[in-house]
Amino acid sequence: MSDVIFTRKYDEKLQMPMLYPSFSRTIKAMNGKTVEISGYMVPVDSKGSVYVLSANPNSSCFFCGGSGPESVMAIKFKGKTPEFETDDYIKVKGILRLNEKNIYELYYNLDNAEITGN
Secondary structure, X not given: OOOEEEEEEEEOOOXXXXXXXXXXXXXXHHOOOEEEEEEEEEEOOOOOOOEEEEOOOHXXXXXXXXXXXXXXXXXXXXXXXXXXXXXXXEEEEEXXXXXXXXXXXXOEEEEEEEEEEO
16 A cells, blocks of 8 residues: 655645645555455544554554554444454455545545454
8 A cells, every 4th residue: 555655735725735645556446446454453533433544553653653644544334333442453354445635534445344354
């Protein structure tokens, strides 16, 4: 998933520069397809209903430790959202949805996700 280039563009609404991705052909070919990926779960909200899968543990993930935005993926589970502890390592399968324009979402999203292992 690291085969992406980011371009910094000024966003008028936010009044600050934001990163916009340009995905490689290989990654674009996976858009809308079922993929399986593993990583560390990081809760994003206090209710524990929104999770991000990170290539790195929480202490060194994109939000807390300096990894790039290409190292995290928003997970939207099929049905009820399971509960996780920070840094639970899991494998999930779902439909990859790339995001090139909406700065309020992550660049990588996994929709209709199901746990396939740990």
